[in-house]
Amino acid sequence: MSTSFLALVLLERPVTPDMVALAEAVRRRHPELATEIDVGASDVGQGSDGGSVLRCGDQLIVVMSMPAPIPQDPGLWSRATTAWPEANTVAARHRGHLLVSVVGQNQTLLSEARLMTAVIGALIATVAECRAVVWDTKVARPADLWLDLSRQSFAPFPDYPFPLWVDVLPFRTRTGIGAVTMGLTAFVDREIQFETSRLPLDALLERVEGLVVYLIEHGRVLKDGDTFGGDANERIAVRYKNSDQFGMPVFFCTDGSS
Template sequence: MSKSFLALVLLESPATPNMVALAEAVRERHPGLPVDVDGGGEESARRDSPLIRCGNELVAVMAMPAPIPEDPGLWSRTSRTWPQAEAIAARHRGHLIVSVLGQNQPPLPTARLTTAVIGALIATMPQCCAVVWNGKVARPADLWLDLSNQSFAPFPDYPSSLWVDILPFRAEGGIGAVTTGLSAFAGREIQFETHKLPLSTLIDKVDGLAVYLIEHGDVVKDGDTFGSSARERFTVRHENSEQFGDLPVLFCSDSSE
């Protein structure tokens, strides 16, 4: 299971962040978080440092004067819920790489901190147009600006939709939904198939289980059950998905209910 995250902030035109302004924006948006630009020294040197210190962690923000590598599959998936995604991806001309430094970082605190810094970047840089989270999930900058205010919200109010995508699909005899991005928190994605539930209810159930796993990690064992009541329990199986290229999933179905 990956315990580090790499976020790419897409820019309409290449730009380098003012790290002093970034630190001020993080403080304003998250007053309880101690923040400083790493490096000390003269104001100009601090402003040019690629590192920002948040609490006990260092976050790197590196400016790249070029588009991100092409990933047609990512933007095709994203366009299902964000129709402008492919057009924005095609016209961006620079990007920022954002990542918490260090090895074996716990996923949830790292995701929270990275998200808080990205929100502050968007607040201080009008060039920001989109964010790609860990190579899996792409979202518009204005959504990031809004939801990143919840970076340190208590369970279950995390901005999890910035980290995990839930994609509906046609399943045999019904519909299904599969996550993308959850494996970084829990080791596997979720694949839930139903022939009883409407799509909105299916998405809600997958989202609820995903947020639980973001909070608790890899705790659902093969054969465990989950549900909102004793009458509504779904068995979870550890499988490699037949529909999605042997992707390791937590497979749930109500076909036997």
């Protein structure tokens, strides 16, 4: 399981964020979060490693400006185009990026994800060159979606912006359809692979998304061999296995129809 997250904010051209404007944007968008430039760095929040440091509550957020594109990852951008057709174009055109991370690990992964999401949303609100965000090397989303959903960073369960952290990708099976997640491993050590020959696609995605949120909130509470669901006619079986299709540890879920 991940012990910390790293986000990459893709830029049309390299820029260094205005940390004063960033702190003001975080306070404006999330007034419940005490935010200031870290006085332990310099008077403009510049760390000795070239990163800029923001204090949010008792946590430090580092923002580093990198004057180069991120490494190529065709799989990442292929997944992104499922819901975002322009993803490959944005990836090809960006010329710089910002690294965003939390210093220290004295909070839960969900708390860290919420905090980083809030700061990234404020970055996008103040840096016009932002074009996309890559979350923890697994999920790529357009900047405008981040700007919108990041306002829900501290919303209560189940309304926090998990689609920025976890992809839910449909696929066809021999007997029906399925959906697999990408990004959930960081929270609970496994992805979800759900297969059905009975449910329509929208219902399948709704079930997988609901399970994603539940696991992020409660941790790895599903055990190998468990069942869950609304009633006796909708029980979903769970097995721990290595996915035959995707080669990674998954909660393999079936509803008795596949």
